Amino acid sequence: MVTIRKCPxxxxxxxKxxxxxxxxxxxxxxxxxxxxxxxRCPDCHERVYPPEAMRKIQAHSPAYSKRLAIR
Ligand SMILES: [Zn+2]
Incomplete structure (x- = not known):
């Protein structure tokens, strides 16, 4: 798990x-x-996703599941 300590x-x-x-x-x-x-940054409300989170989001995304369903 990547630890982010500073808002990019x-x-x-x-x-946090x-x-x-x-x-x-x-x-x-x-x-x-x-x-x-x-x-999530309380100052600018930016959300930051580590690679693990990106993978999880992709796995749940309709875009991703549709692409799998087509071929
Ligand atoms: Zn910020």
């Missing part, structure tokens, strides 16, 4: 680890990812 957008060190249900939106289609680990 504003440089704030208050960036969050674990919880994440809601995504792909082309108007909403989807949720349960128990996602990501980081």
């Amino acid at each position: 957008a504003c440089g704030s060190k208050k960036i 680890h969050v674990r919880g249900r994440w809601r995504g939106d792909y082309a108007g289609e909403k989807y949720t990812v349960p128990n996602l680990d990501y980081y």
Whole structure:
């Protein structure tokens, strides 16, 4: 698990680890990812996703599942 200590957008060190249900939106289609680990900056509200989180989001994304369904 990658640990992020500084916000890449504003440089704030208050960036916090969050674990919880994440809601995504792909082309108007909403989807949720349960128990996602990501980081959130309280100063600029930037959300940062470590590679593990990106993989989890992709696995739940309608874009990804559709691509698998086509071929
Ligand atoms: Zn920030």
